[in-house]
Amino acid sequence: MKIDRIVLRHVRNFASVELEPDGGLNLITGPNAAGKSNLCEAIYYAAKGFPLKGERQRDLIQWGESEALLEFSLSGDQIRLHLNGHARAKTIEVNHEKRNQSDVSALLRVLLFTPDELQIIKGSPEQRRHFLDRSIADLKRDYRAMLLEYEQLLRRKSALLRSERPPVELLDVYDEALSERGAWLVAQRRAYVQKLNGQLSQRYGQICGQEAHLQVHYETTLGESDDLRRELARQLAQARREELRRQQTLVGPHRDDLRFDLNGHDLRRFGSQGEQKSALCALLLTQVELHYERFGDHPILILDDVLSELDRARTQRLLQLLPQNLQIFLTHTASAEEELPSELRQSARRLYVITGGRIVQKL
Amino acid sequence: MDKYPEPLENLIKEFQKLPSIGRKTAERLAFYLLHQPPEELDLLSQAITNVKEKIRACKICFNYTEIEHELCEICRDPKRDASVVCVVSHPQELLKLEKTREYRGLYHVLGGLISPVNGVGPEQLHIEELLVRLRTGNVQEVILALDPKVEGEATAMYLARKIKPLGVKITQIAHGVPVGRDLEFADEVTLSRALAGRVQL
Numbered sequence: 001m002k003i004d005r006i007v008l009r010h011v012r013n014f015a016s017v018e019l020e021p022d023g024g025l026n027l028i029t030g031p032n033a034a035g036k037s038n039l040c041e042a043i044y045y046a047a048k049g050f051p052l053k054g055e056r057q058r059d060l061i062q063w064g065e066s067e068a069l070l071e072f073s074l075s076g077d078q079i080r081l082h083l084n085g086h087a088r089a090k091t092i093e094v095n096h097e098k099r100n101q102s103d104v105s106a107l108l109r110v111l112l113f114t115p116d117e118l119q120i121i122k123g124s125p126e127q128r129r130h131f132l133d134r135s136i137a138d139l140k141r142d143y144r145a146m147l148l149e150y151e152q153l154l155r156r157k158s159a160l161l162r163s164e165r166p167p168v169e170l171l172d173v174y175d176e177a178l179s180e181r182g183a184w185l186v187a188q189r190r191a192y193v194q195k196l197n198g199q200l201s202q203r204y205g206q207i208c209g210q211e212a213h214l215q216v217h218y219e220t221t222l223g224e225s226d227d228l229r230r231e232l233a234r235q236l237a238q239a240r241r242e243e244l245r246r247q248q249t250l251v252g253p254h255r256d257d258l259r260f261d262l263n264g265h266d267l268r269r270f271g272s273q274g275e276q277k278s279a280l281c282a283l284l285l286t287q288v289e290l291h292y293e294r295f296g297d298h299p300i301l302i303l304d305d306v307l308s309e310l311d312r313a314r315t316q317r318l319l320q321l322l323p324q325n326l327q328i329f330l331t332h333t334a335s336a337e338e339e340l341p342s343e344l345r346q347s348a349r350r351l352y353v354i355t356g357g358r359i360v361q362k363l
Numbered sequence: 364m365d366k367y368p369e370p371l372e373n374l375i376k377e378f379q380k381l382p383s384i385g386r387k388t389a390e391r392l393a394f395y396l397l398h399q400p401p402e403e404l405d406l407l408s409q410a411i412t413n414v415k416e417k418i419r420a421c422k423i424c425f426n427y428t429e430i431e432h433e434l435c436e437i438c439r440d441p442k443r444d445a446s447v448v449c450v451v452s453h454p455q456e457l458l459k460l461e462k463t464r465e466y467r468g469l470y471h472v473l474g475g476l477i478s479p480v481n482g483v484g485p486e487q488l489h490i491e492e493l494l495v496r497l498r499t500g501n502v503q504e505v506i507l508a509l510d511p512k513v514e515g516e517a518t519a520m521y522l523a524r525k526i527k528p529l530g531v532k533i534t535q536i537a538h539g540v541p542v543g544r545d546l547e548f549a550d551e552v553t554l555s556r557a558l559a560g561r562v563q564l
């Protein structure tokens with residue numbers, strides 16, 4: 001899968017840009033606030049149908065403008081997204097026919113990593129859950145819808161717990177609905193973590209050149225239970241009194257966490273910076289591979305400012321290990337072209353320099 | 364002058380209180396009325412007064428009815444099948460179902476859906492009245508025709524729990540079309556799994 005052409009009009013700080021990226025490594029550089037992340041976001045948005053950080057879609061429209069246009073050509077297919085800020089409407093066309101987001105998402109599959117995503121080892125449980133959810137949603141179409149339902153139900157139950165004397169039957173209703181969806185989510189998460197574990201150690205070895213055992217542990221209160229739904233229902237019933245007392249939901253997948261173990265030791269607590277970075281690279285490689293296994297085609301890989309998290313040498317190694325026919329958009333902040341790491345410059349098949357919303361192709 | 368004369372300003376303010384009417388539309392409506400003949404305006408103000416004074420809720424099903432009737436048109440109709448009750452959240456939905464002319468039973472209007480986030484619990488709805496109706500009458504089947512989104516689902520599940528012990532058969536209409544396009548730039552993934560009648564009652 002590869003994007004042959006991108007046209008953005010009135011998108012974020014781009015008044016009008018057109019580019020014809022290479023099918024391999026596209027290096028995007030420029031000073032801070034130039035628009036590098038905005039370019040990444042535009043591609044991500046087209047693929048997913050929602051902006052990166054839960055912002056409103058009309059925030060994508062350039063300030064002072066009322067409409068935005070995003071066009072992508074992919075091996076013969078034309079994707080065209082038109083945002084109208086006044087009408088708060090979005091029109092989607094594929095090959096000049098009205099289509100919906102799922103048609104676009106099927107054509108344009110993207111894996112994106114930013115320093116935020118790379119907080120999964122050092123960061124908070126919430127960041128890890130978020131990463132897990134996004135990764136599964138990339139592979140499984142109904143995951144996000146199910147997660148949203150679960151979260152909606154959870155909000156309602158929380159409100160109920162905070163209300164005065166919540167009716168027992170109603171709490172039962174929410175717990176039933178939550179255990180149905182919660183169990184499904186846990187099953188998906190479990191299966192996904194298992195898939196990761198099938199490859200992580202090998203990838204880690206490729207990155208560092210030495211054998212190691214890297215595993216992700218999915219930490220859920222549901223443990224190893226076979227009947228997840230029953231087990232979650234049971235735990236919810238058991239937690240009821242405490243939930244009422246604390247006016248807070250206490251069990252379910254929204255409290256799950258992940259733990260990375262390197263050779264049997266918690267990577268977050270005991271791993272060196274270098275080991276953590278290598279683990280992130282291993283994870284990234286694994287995800288690219290899982291994506292390929294699932295769809296029989298490579299995704300488009302967006303690496304926004306990841307050098308700060310992964311360091312130069314590892315990024316270079318990563319680029320060598322990634323499949324040759326993978327289209328990559330890699331951004332790196334540099335105020336002058338000369339500041340670019342030389343090895344990165346050499347690997348790049350195309351070089352774009354962005355300044356203040358203008359893009360110049362240098363290679 | 365930064366304001367219109369008071370009577371006009373008042374009218375504009377009243378219009379603005381209506382859902383989805385902003386200042387501009389309110390002004391347009393007010394000026395439109397100002398240019399209508401007095402008879403037309405009388406009709407309008409009569410209609411507004413009547414809507415509250417001449418309408419009340421049906422004593423049995425809480426559908427709207429004229430003030431002189433205790434029961435609505437449907438509950439009064441002896442040809443309707445009194446052994447089936449279809450539960451809806453609002454009278455608007457009742458009307459939608461009626462327009463299909465498929466259904467010949469009676470209704471029960473809840474007056475909303477259970478929504479803890481908005482402080483709506485079972486006691487704010489006509490649920491107790493429904494249960495009384497089922498306990499005392501000869502209703503054999505209850506059909507739930509509630510919105511397929513989370514509020515509707517929770518309400519349906521709650522009702523099912525309350526109704527089951529009464530030994531009345533309970534079913535749910537199939538939800539084909541996903542609803543919920545009210546979100547800004549509604550995200551269709553949210554709606555794709557249209558919760559389509561997946562509650563087991």
Ligand SMILES: Nc1ncnc2c1ncn2[C@@H]1O[C@H](COP(=O)(O)OP(=O)(O)O)[C@@H](O)[C@H]1O
Nearest residue numbers: 012013032033034035036037038059061062063
């Ligand atoms: N809707 C918008 N219209 C115009 N400019 C925007 C809009 N949204 C963000 N920006 C600007 O884009 C710039 C950030 O670009 P970004 O791509 O994040 O920079 P970087 O190159 O550092 O990744 C900021 O200066 C911000 O003010």
Ligand SMILES: [Mg+2]
Nearest residue numbers: 036037038305
């Ligand atoms: Mg950036």
Ligand SMILES: [Zn+2]
Nearest residue numbers: 421424435438
């Ligand atoms: Zn009636």
